[in-house]
Amino acid sequence: MALILAVDDESSGLYFRKLILEHAGHTVLSSTGVEEALSLFHANPVDLVVTDHLLGRQTGNDMAQEMKRTKPGVPIILLSGTSTIPESLVHADAFLSKTEGPEQLLETVDQLLSSRAHSDNQLPDRAEQTPLRELLAAIVEDSEDAILSKTLDGTILTWNKAAERMYGYRAEEVIGKNVIMLAPDRPDEIREILQRLREGKKIQHFETNRRTKEGQTIFVSLTISPVREANNGEIIAASTIARDITQTKMAEDALRNSERLAVAGRMAATIAHEINNPLETVTNVLYLLSRNARLDEAARQHLKIADEELRRIAQITRSTLGLYRERDTTPGPVSLSEMIDNLLMFYQRQVQSLGVKVEKQFDSAGKVIGVSGELRQVIANIMANAIDALGVTGTKLKLHIYESTDWRNLGRRGIRLVVADDGPGMSAQTQANLFHPFYTTKGQKGTGLGLWVSQGIITKHGGSIHVRSRTDSRHGTCFSIFLPTNN
Numbered sequence: 001m002a003l004i005l006a007v008d009d010e011s012s013g014l015y016f017r018k019l020i021l022e023h024a025g026h027t028v029l030s031s032t033g034v035e036e037a038l039s040l041f042h043a044n045p046v047d048l049v050v051t052d053h054l055l056g057r058q059t060g061n062d063m064a065q066e067m068k069r070t071k072p073g074v075p076i077i078l079l080s081g082t083s084t085i086p087e088s089l090v091h092a093d094a095f096l097s098k099t100e101g102p103e104q105l106l107e108t109v110d111q112l113l114s115s116r117a118h119s120d121n122q123l124p125d126r127a128e129q130t131p132l133r134e135l136l137a138a139i140v141e142d143s144e145d146a147i148l149s150k151t152l153d154g155t156i157l158t159w160n161k162a163a164e165r166m167y168g169y170r171a172e173e174v175i176g177k178n179v180i181m182l183a184p185d186r187p188d189e190i191r192e193i194l195q196r197l198r199e200g201k202k203i204q205h206f207e208t209n210r211r212t213k214e215g216q217t218i219f220v221s222l223t224i225s226p227v228r229e230a231n232n233g234e235i236i237a238a239s240t241i242a243r244d245i246t247q248t249k250m251a252e253d254a255l256r257n258s259e260r261l262a263v264a265g266r267m268a269a270t271i272a273h274e275i276n277n278p279l280e281t282v283t284n285v286l287y288l289l290s291r292n293a294r295l296d297e298a299a300r301q302h303l304k305i306a307d308e309e310l311r312r313i314a315q316i317t318r319s320t321l322g323l324y325r326e327r328d329t330t331p332g333p334v335s336l337s338e339m340i341d342n343l344l345m346f347y348q349r350q351v352q353s354l355g356v357k358v359e360k361q362f363d364s365a366g367k368v369i370g371v372s373g374e375l376r377q378v379i380a381n382i383m384a385n386a387i388d389a390l391g392v393t394g395t396k397l398k399l400h401i402y403e404s405t406d407w408r409n410l411g412r413r414g415i416r417l418v419v420a421d422d423g424p425g426m427s428a429q430t431q432a433n434l435f436h437p438f439y440t441t442k443g444q445k446g447t448g449l450g451l452w453v454s455q456g457i458i459t460k461h462g463g464s465i466h467v468r469s470r471t472d473s474r475h476g477t478c479f480s481i482f483l484p485t486n487n
Contacts (some may be wrong), residue, residue: 004047005025005037005051009052041067061078152198153477156175207222292367318354334375344383363401366401369485414485422475
């Protein structure tokens with residue numbers, strides 16, 4: 001397949017795009033910056049480029065111009081968060097909106113690659129001198145995909161290293177046993193596959209699931225082919241090529257969820273914007289009523305309460321619009337204490353309904369230099385997780401900001417934010433996997449990306465994030481975030 005260069009200054013989007021392209025069989029180089037991308041492009045035989053339109057202060061079109069200058073035959077796909085072409089595509093070969101999904105991206109990649117003339121690759125002289133049987137055996141053994149062969153009744157004959165890594169079984173543990181051991185809950189599926197193989201039919205890119213030695217269920221893409229006797233063409237066995245697509249499946253689900261969240265965010269921002277107009281009218285009416293000398297004291301008290309509630313609504317709409325519009329990735333001064341106060345307003349009703357007491361201890365205003373929207377995303381995620389835990393058990397949420405040193409480098413000064421709760425706590429296994437992508441304890445409600453993305457953001461800001469948790473009688477969880485003040 002092709003060697004593709006993927007470029008995006010947003011690491012999470014780049015990660016998913018890389019997984020999807022790799023799942024399609026391509027080899028992918030990735031970069032978050034223009035200079036690095038150009039270096040990779042010039043140093044490698046890249047067949048196609050997929051790049052975001054906005055790359056910091058530069059654009060994908062600018063980068064495409066430099067690429068076309070040296071390698072005009074390499075097709076370039078330009079991606080954008082908008083559905084309209086942001087500028088004239090002078091140097092890009094295709095434009096795609098990110099909302100069109102992975103299927104459209106893969107279709108466009110295939111179209112551009114098929115239209116490009118490829119020269120046939122010749123085997124090196126040394127390979128030509130190698131006996132074909134030995135060469136094929138080496139290719140199978142060193143393949144990144146799991147490759148196994150089996151008889152027509154399902155008995156496993158060969159098992160390569162990638163199969164060992166994917167399924168967890170060593171070759172001596174599976175050779176001579178039936179392939180049903182990899183899918184004990186799918187006997188009908190195995191029987192149907194074997195029957196199709198006996199009929200000489202090939203099965204391509206069949207997506208299903210299999211069970212590892214540890215009992216874990218993984219998603220796989222299978223290509224299964226009948227093996228024929230060289231002399232008479234009789235079908236004597238079958239070969240299976242299996243690729244683990246578990247992370248790709250999770251990435252696709254995460255992309256769909258993120259798009260739904262983006263739509264919800266746009267709707268919320270639109271609603272907040274529209275609310276401001278009648279809100280201003282009602283505020284003005286209350287102001288005029290409060291100046292009426294004929295009102296008694298009880299009426300004035302009622303007007304005061306109404307005015308306070310309207311001010312709270314106004315603050316919520318401003319914060320909602322701020323969350324949606326806060327997309328500038330330029331670092332600037334950020335007050336962590338103000339950010340927490342604004343976020344608490346969103347969670348106020350939920351906290352009150354749970355009977356949770358919020359303890360704020362701001363020994364510092366928490367002034368740091370960073371990307372406001374990204375830091376808000378981190379703090380909101382950790383606070384939301386704490387409140388979710390308190391929905392199970394517990395009554396306390398503590399938020400502490402103070403000046404501190406970096407535990408990894410005591411000479412480095414900064415700000416530390418602690419978010420602690422007395423919820424049920426987390427097991428050692430959960431803590432060990434907490435910052436891994438797609439790991440979640442929330443079932444269908446979670447994507448398993450929040451803390452992984454949060455860790456990446458904090459690391460990007462030169463900081464660190466740690467967690468302590470216990471499930472005994474002194475149960476609870478404590479997240480500690482350090483951010484340098486001189487970043």
